[in-house]
Amino acid sequence: MNKVSQKAMKTSLEDVMGSMHTNLSTADLVEKILNRKEGILTSNGAIRATTGKYTGRSPKDKFIVKDSLSESAVEWGSINQPISEDIFFNLYDKVMDYLKQQNELYSFKGFAGADAHYRLPIDVVTELAWHNLFARQLFIKPNDDELTDHQTEFTVISAPGFKADPKTDGTHSECFVMISFEHKMVLIGGTEYAGEIKKSIFSVMNFLLPNQDILSMHCSANVGREGDVALFFGLSGTGKTTLSADPERKLIGDDEHAWSNNGVFNIEGGCYAKCINLSAEKEPQIYNAIRFGSVLENVMVDLHSRLPDYDDTTLTENTRAAYPIDYIDNIVQPSIAGHPNTIIFLTADAFGVLPPISKLTKEQAMYHFLSGYTSKLAGTERGVTSPEATFSTCFGAPFLPLPAVTYATMLGEKIDQFNANVYLVNTGWTGGPYGTGNRIDLSYTRAMIHAALNGELNQTETVRDDVFGLNIPTHCPGVPSKVLTPKKTWDQPEQYDQKARELAVKFHENFRKFNHITDDIKNAGPLYTPQ
Known part of the structure; x- marks a missing residue:
């Protein structure tokens, strides 16, 4: 200057x-x-403010x-x-x-x-x-x-x-x-x-x-009773908040973390949770955290009773609540823990072809970290009439100033250094794509994640998927074996093959944008390539 x-x-x-x-x-x-008169007081003691024209980030x-x-x-x-x-x-x-x-x-x-x-x-x-x-x-x-x-x-x-x-x-x-x-x-x-x-x-x-x-990460994190740390990466709609909120584990933080040579620490001191369709039954921790001192953003409120209506999307679907992390009961204070034992990449695959859980090699972890895949669903955005693949580099592309390979390389080094196990978990569809198949049962997803966190999948036999090259466990406690292999859940296997290849091509097309990536990482993507 x-x-x-x-x-x-x-x-x-x-x-x-x-x-x-x-x-x-x-x-x-x-x-x-x-x-x-910047906001009003709601019945639960929180402040409600509205943001006018801009109800979300303005990336442009x-x-x-x-x-x-x-x-x-x-x-x-x-x-x-x-x-x-x-x-x-x-x-x-x-x-x-x-x-x-x-x-x-x-x-x-x-x-x-x-x-x-x-x-x-x-x-x-x-x-x-x-x-x-x-x-x-x-x-x-x-x-x-x-x-x-x-x-x-x-x-x-x-x-x-x-x-x-x-x-x-x-x-x-x-x-x-x-x-x-x-x-x-x-x-x-x-x-x-x-x-x-x-x-x-x-x-x-x-x-x-x-x-x-220090690796900075767009993820949630929690820790078990034995001090075992887990990271949860995932874009909106994949279940990151739901699955990291576990009564048997303490929350380190819900959105932004860093991984140093000392372990993991939360970058923030609070939570900025989505409120759309919030209820005490589905997400009691968030619901109960909205009280005096919390800020509700763009949530509709009955002006007589001052009761928030979390189902009302008049202003936006991106309604939010901001509150300090100590408004959550089951937390680590200060928000610091050891090195991750388990890393979970969450995706909501609306094509219905990715396994509900698969164990990743270090190279596959780097590939899927760089890809940051999930699906947009029909009806969620204007013009989206069928499931669309969406990719957000390192599960946080809008917030990463440095080249993506910087973060991916650091992740790979830390996986090696601290011997972390990495799993790709599909919380999306099975038995067919969105509209035909069914959303994977949440109880099955929880069972698979618990098995991963408890180490039960570390020695489990796996089979290699012939489209994506992913290693699928042959069994998991509490999950029917048929569910673990997505092709077996489809009535017409040839349709599964077609959809799986469609998604594999999208992975390859997206990955072309990355420069200075080693061949071992490039080759860790889907096995299927178009002729």
Whole structure:
């Protein structure tokens, strides 16, 4: 940064401090939110806020500043879009001018990363009080001594009331999320969706941690009574939250983790759970965590009774609840554990052809980690009339600034170093594709995962699938043997072969985008290749 710009940025940030409330308590923030009419109090004590036009992340409006640190490190493309420092400086100055005009601003000083050896001290500066409550519940709160000694290393500035002008500001729309690694800052404007705050810091950690030989991961994690650790990777709809919430195991965290030479630690201090169709019967932990201090986002509420209606999708299907992790009873505190014994990749295969569980070699694990496969279902999105394969690199493509091979290589090294067992678990369909077959029974999936976690599948005989090359256990306690081999569940095996080959081709087509991948990983994909 040139001296003029550096001085301007420093002065602007100092200028807004006069109206800044720093690390207000939960009760203070709730009072501010209600007095400012930013949200309403629901019958369970949570705050409900709405986010207007933007009810989810805006990936086309996310940029990384191309600077001396990022230029040669970031994998640039449609996900990691470059933007110049000049555009960043210009918007920063405009945002600071806008914030100076606000009567009150809010700052949360805390941490990302539960392991004190590797945590990142952050400062989340927000225009809205409810965004600061969100940050307070999602990140790691400091104690009094830590707050006194807090030295911010990365700052998030959220100014949803400031809207960019694409013609003059160099953005794609009024909304923008910009990360500058050199200047250690995230600049957010034009959107009230709080998830941008959470995910921007996750992107930052995904850039910083690998340089410390730490693998950052988009996954949930839990630990058993014997200290055995499990990781659960999976895209939306695969059952990651449901299957990692196990009464016999303690939750480390539900979304973002890192794997260092000391073990696994949660990057966050809270949970950002989906609320669509939430019920006390299906997901009691999440349901009971929504209370005073929690934030409900875009959930419809009866204005008379103030009861949340989790089935109402009037505003969006992406309704959310943010709450601190200690609102969950069965947790590890602090959110740190040992090295993973078992890694589970979850997929909801709507083609009905992947085995419900298969054991992966290290090379297969790296292949399927890079692929990040699941299915979009007919009717879930406009224009989707039949199941569609979807791939998200490393199960978290939108948040990975570095080349995908960086994360996959680290995973392979850690699997070797710590002797972790890796399984691919299909929570999708069997006996036919979506619309013909049936969803794999949840009780069977739980039985298979328990067998994997307990080590019962480590020595079990396997057979090799001739389309995907996956090693399928021949038996598993509590699961009918026929269920384990998907082709046996289809009435017409030749139709299974056709669908399996269709999906195999999609895997191969997707994998062509990866460069600098060794042959042993490329060859760990489906055995079937088109003629």
